[in-house]
Amino acid sequence: MERELHQAHPQNVDFKNGLAISYLKLGETHTALGNMNEALAFYKQDIELSKELYETYPQNVDFKNGLAISYLKLGETHTALGNMNEALAFYQNCNRLEIELYEAYPENVDFKNGLAISYSKLGQTHTALGNLNTALALYEDETELFEELYESYPQNVDFKTGLAVSYEKLGETHAALGNLDKALAFYEQDVELSKELYESYPQNVDFKNGLAISYLKLGETQASLGNLGKALAHYKDETKLIEELYEAYPRNAFFKN
Known part of the structure; x- marks a missing residue:
C-alpha cells in the first residue's frame, strides 16, 4: 500500500x-x-x-x-x-x-541518549577492529553522557543499564590495554549498578546474568593483580548466580557453558 x-x-x-x-x-x-x-x-x-x-x-x-x-x-x-x-x-x-x-x-x-548509543556502537566497532585507544576515547564520551542522563533521571532503568554497560566497556578496554587498576575501578562501578538493577528486578534474567558477568570481570582483574582471595570471592558470587540461572533455564547453552 x-x-x-x-x-x-x-x-x-x-x-x-x-x-x-x-x-x-x-x-x-x-x-x-x-x-x-x-x-x-x-x-x-x-x-x-x-x-x-x-x-x-x-x-x-x-x-x-x-x-x-x-x-x-x-x-x-x-x-x-x-x-x-x-x-x-x-x-x-x-x-x-x-x-x-x-x-x-x-x-x-x-x-542525548541517541548520541551516547552512537558512541557506544563506534567504540564496539573500533574494539572489534583492534583500535583500542580510539575505542577508549569513544567509550569515555559515551560514559560522560550516560552519567549525565542517569544523574538527571536516576529512576530510568535504561539509563542506569546503559551506564553500567559503559563502565563495563571501559573496564574491558583498560584491561586489554594493561591498565588493570583503572579496569578494576570501572568494574567496581559496574558491579555496584548491576547489583542495584538485579535487586530491584530479581526476576529479570538479563540483570541477573549481567551481575554474574560483572563478578566474573572483577574476579579476573583481581586475579591478574595477584589478589587471589578477592578473586575467589567474586568467582563464588558469579558461580552462585550462574547455577541459579542454569537451574531455571537448563536448555540455555550460554548458562550451561
Whole structure:
C-alpha cells in the first residue's frame, strides 16, 4: 500500500516518509527473525528514501533523526554480518548526525541518549577492529553522557543499564590495554549498578546474568593483580548466580557453558 501510494504520488512527502518507515519496520522484523540479508535489503531501501527526505528538507528534525536511525540500523546489520568496515562507515554517519541534533537541542533527552548509543556502537566497532585507544576515547564520551542522563533521571532503568554497560566497556578496554587498576575501578562501578538493577528486578534474567558477568570481570582483574582471595570471592558470587540461572533455564547453552 505505501509503495503504491508513493509511486502514484512521488512528490507527496507523507507517502514517501510512510514508505521509508515501512521498509524500516520490515528490516527490523527480518532482523528479529534472523534473516540478516533480507533485513539489509530493506534497510538499504529505507535509507535511500530517508536520504532524499533529509536532503530535500534539511531543517526537518524528524527526517534528520530518521536518517540517523537508518544509518544505525545498517551499521548494526553489517556488524551482525561481520562486515566491520562497512559498519564503521554507517556508525560514523549516524554519529555525525547525532552530534548535530544534540548540539542543536541539548535539552532533548532522546537526542542525548541517541548520541551516547552512537558512541557506544563506534567504540564496539573500533574494539572489534583492534583500535583500542580510539575505542577508549569513544567509550569515555559515551560514559560522560550516560552519567549525565542517569544523574538527571536516576529512576530510568535504561539509563542506569546503559551506564553500567559503559563502565563495563571501559573496564574491558583498560584491561586489554594493561591498565588493570583503572579496569578494576570501572568494574567496581559496574558491579555496584548491576547489583542495584538485579535487586530491584530479581526476576529479570538479563540483570541477573549481567551481575554474574560483572563478578566474573572483577574476579579476573583481581586475579591478574595477584589478589587471589578477592578473586575467589567474586568467582563464588558469579558461580552462585550462574547455577541459579542454569537451574531455571537448563536448555540455555550460554548458562550451561
